[in-house]
Amino acid sequence: MDKYLKNSVLQKLESPELSVRNIELFVKRDDLIHPFVSGNKWRKLKYYIEKAKSQNKNGILTFGGAFSNHLLAVAACTNVLEWKSIGIVRGEELNSDSNSLLKKCNDLGMKLIFLSREEYSLRNDWDFKSEYANKYNEFVLVPEGGAGYEGMIGCQEIVSELETFDHLFLAMGTATTAAGLLLACPENSKIHGVSAIKNFKSAETIQNLYKNSGIEKEFAKELLENFVNHGEAHFGGYAKTTLELLEFISEMKEKFALPLDNIYTGKAFFAMWQELIGNLEYENSRVVYLHTGGVHELG
Ligand SMILES: *Cc1c(COP(=O)(O)O)cnc(C)c1O
Numbered sequence: 001m002d003k004y005l006k007n008s009v010l011q012k013l014e015s016p017e018l019s020v021r022n023i024e025l026f027v028k029r030d031d032l033i034h035p036f037v038s039g040n041k042w043r044k045l046k047y048y049i050e051k052a053k054s055q056n057k058n059g060i061l062t063f064g065g066a067f068s069n070h071l072l073a074v075a076a077c078t079n080v081l082e083w084k085s086i087g088i089v090r091g092e093e094l095n096s097d098s099n100s101l102l103k104k105c106n107d108l109g110m111k112l113i114f115l116s117r118e119e120y121s122l123r124n125d126w127d128f129k130s131e132y133a134n135k136y137n138e139f140v141l142v143p144e145g146g147a148g149y150e151g152m153i154g155c156q157e158i159v160s161e162l163e164t165f166d167h168l169f170l171a172m173g174t175a176t177t178a179a180g181l182l183l184a185c186p187e188n189s190k191i192h193g194v195s196a197i198k199n200f201k202s203a204e205t206i207q208n209l210y211k212n213s214g215i216e217k218e219f220a221k222e223l224l225e226n227f228v229n230h231g232e233a234h235f236g237g238y239a240k241t242t243l244e245l246l247e248f249i250s251e252m253k254e255k256f257a258l259p260l261d262n263i264y265t266g267k268a269f270f271a272m273w274q275e276l277i278g279n280l281e282y283e284n285s286r287v288v289y290l291h292t293g294g295v296h297e298l299g
Pocket of ligand 1: 039040069070145171172173174175176177178261264265292293294295
């Protein structure tokens with residue numbers, strides 16, 4: 001797999017608004033790792049693939065919504081590895097022609113199974129998982145969004161690719177990436193998570209990820225001391241957008257040659273920009289924006 005992937009580069013953004021505040025801003029371009037296995041999706045899959053190999057399995061079975069970047073990442077990875085893949089999709093009314101992402105998954109050889117919302121909601125239950133694990137025993141099961149132990153430790157590695165930083169901002173969906181970064185966050189640095197979902201309970205979600213990975217409550221609490229939640233930049237909710245956001249995204253593209261998507265990375269960059277420009281706390285600091293991907297052209 002590695003030979004198809006690029007190392008993620010660090011891009012320095014220069015602008016008068018930043019230099020006047022003595023802020024150094026870098027973008028960790030995980031979006032450039034692969035055209036379809038975008039950004040954090042590769043980080044989260046890496047150790048699930050290792051797990052599959054160690055169990056002599058040659059397939060991945062996973063879950064996602066109709067526009068899931070995670071499904072696409074799994075389809076692209078398994079295609080390269082010449083493995084099989086199954087995507088369990090939320091919504092029985094859908095089919096593999098419903099949108100360009102599902103089409104692409106299908107073209108890459110992923111077998112798509114469409115479930116009603118009710119059935120899909122059981123996906124993390126033990127009975128449901130063991131039924132699928134038995135039925136598809138040559139497949140490793142990966143939770144929706146790679147939201148599990150393997151996903152977290154893959155994201156933890158990002159920190160070791162960075163020099164020191166005071167603040168790191170990123171977008172959150174399942175918060176697995178944020179949880180992984182926190183595991184390796186330097187003592188005096190902060191991880192800032194910007195939720196793409198309205199009313200997202202980020203600290204609780206991260207705590208659950210830790211709990212399910214066997215991390216003690218006290219340790220989890222300590223880790224969360226380095227976490228800052230930004231819950232107000234969802235622009236109406238998941239996949240909702242506004243003219244203000246779209247204009248901001250095109251402005252950033254022009255200003256910094258930085259592509260952002262309007263579901264995750266545009267919202268998180270917006271929230272960060274407001275903070276850096278509007279809050280004195282960030283003066284004289286070194287800031288990293290983790291670009292989690294999501295800007296692929298499906299054509
Ligand atoms: C999936 C995704 C996220 C969310 O990552 P989590 O680890 O689920 O929080 C963020 N940005 C992009 C572009 C994504 O595709």
